[in-house]
Amino acid sequence: MSFEITGKLIVKYNTVQRSETFKTREFVIEKSDDINGRIINNYVKFQCVQDRTSIVDRFNEGETVKVYFNIKGSRWEKEGRVNYITNLDAWRMESVVAAASGTDRMPDYGGSQEVPASQSQDGGDDLPF
Numbered sequence: 001m002s003f004e005i006t007g008k009l010i011v012k013y014n015t016v017q018r019s020e021t022f023k024t025r026e027f028v029i030e031k032s033d034d035i036n037g038r039i040i041n042n043y044v045k046f047q048c049v050q051d052r053t054s055i056v057d058r059f060n061e062g063e064t065v066k067v068y069f070n071i072k073g074s075r076w077e078k079e080g081r082v083n084y085i086t087n088l089d090a091w092r093m094e095s096v097v098a099a100a101s102g103t104d105r106m107p108d109y110g111g112s113q114e115v116p117a118s119q120s121q122d123g124g125d126d127l128p129f
Helices: 050-054 096-101
Strands: 002-012 016-019 022-035 038-049 064-078 081-095
Touching: 002 038, 022 050, 038 050, 064 096, 081 096
Parallel strands: 038 081
Antiparallel strands: 002 022, 002 064, 016 022, 022 038, 064 081
8 A cells, every 4th residue: 555645754764775676765744733723744754775775866855746656564573672663755746846846857756767648748638538
């Protein structure tokens, strides 16, 4: 199941090579909500793995972004103690400003550089009816 959240990019961490074949990168967004006239700020840390570690490169700290992610959970046991770990695995990011303002900046679809047909610049209506 996929989730999405929009917020301000606060921190981009460097990529960490965990083993010869596995790398991760973390980043944090700030999600602000108005609850009964009071602004509540939440700071949400995401991780990207393997070839997705570069999705955050195109964005600057302070920029409003939409993050698409999956929730991953695992059980870890050592010396009779059990721990549960939850990760928010980001797999796509896009700029909210670019989508709202119609600028030429393409959203990052996790590696694909093609513009979806719904975002074509020709202005034509390609609906079959």
